[in-house]
Amino acid sequence: MSDHTVTAGIILIGDELLSGRTQDTNLSTIAKWLEPLGVQVGEARIIADDAEVITQTVRTFSERFNYVFTTGGIGPTHDDITADCIAAAFDLGISERDDAIAMLRERYEQGELNAARRRMARIPDGASLIKNPVSQAPGFQTRNVFTMAGVPSIMRGMLPDIEHRIQGGAKVYSVNVTAAGIGEGDAAEPLAEIERRFHGVSIGSYPFFNADLRGVTFVARGRDKAMLEKVEIALSALVADLT
Known part of the structure; x- marks a missing residue:
């Protein structure tokens, strides 16, 4: 690769x-x-x-x-x-x-x-x-x-x-952080700030709902594994602040 x-x-x-x-x-x-x-x-x-x-x-x-x-x-x-x-x-x-x-x-x-x-x-x-x-x-x-x-x-x-016919390129890694009891709108602004801090990392938010619970899973993707570990810490801190 x-x-x-x-x-x-x-x-x-x-x-x-x-x-x-x-x-x-x-x-x-x-x-x-x-x-x-x-x-x-x-x-x-x-x-x-x-x-x-x-x-x-x-x-x-x-x-x-x-x-x-x-x-x-x-x-x-x-x-x-x-x-x-x-x-x-x-x-x-x-x-x-x-x-x-x-x-x-x-x-x-x-x-x-x-x-x-x-x-x-x-x-x-x-x-x-x-x-x-x-x-x-x-x-x-x-x-x-x-x-x-x-x-x-x-x-x-x-x-x-x-x-065996595929010549691959740079691998993209991902980390997931899930927050229960909040919606996408609650995290929109601080999430954008985290993405601005970590160049080359994309962050998506994916809401979920059921009869008893709502929440959001944040997924960060990027090529730099060490940077993603820092993003995961930042996302975890964001979830702690919101919940």
């Missing part, structure tokens, strides 16, 4: 996500997986199964971020168009690959590899495959874009074959 910032963009593809029929968990999984690798998520988008939108979003994200992760749209059905869109985003051809077919044969007998399932072996030219130990249908890496399945268990299974 180096001391510079390495960023990632995440593109979640699928009409089912936008309609609310399917609740996404992939964003959280990928972001948490990237954090210890020293990669910060800069933006995430949920987009429809629309070829023009997918193609343009992939192209834009590839230019803006060090790494891009897409989930969804690489299955066997007619609306699984992500592979074609990735190819279009980089002006590449796309075709069925023998090595991808070999992976599918680990799951399917020859007679089961119908035209629909063979669609999952169509890979953009020059892309490297991403192993899929769950259902065998591979993902693939095209330049700085990693294209993965939308099914959470399958997507998670692909991550180990990506880790």
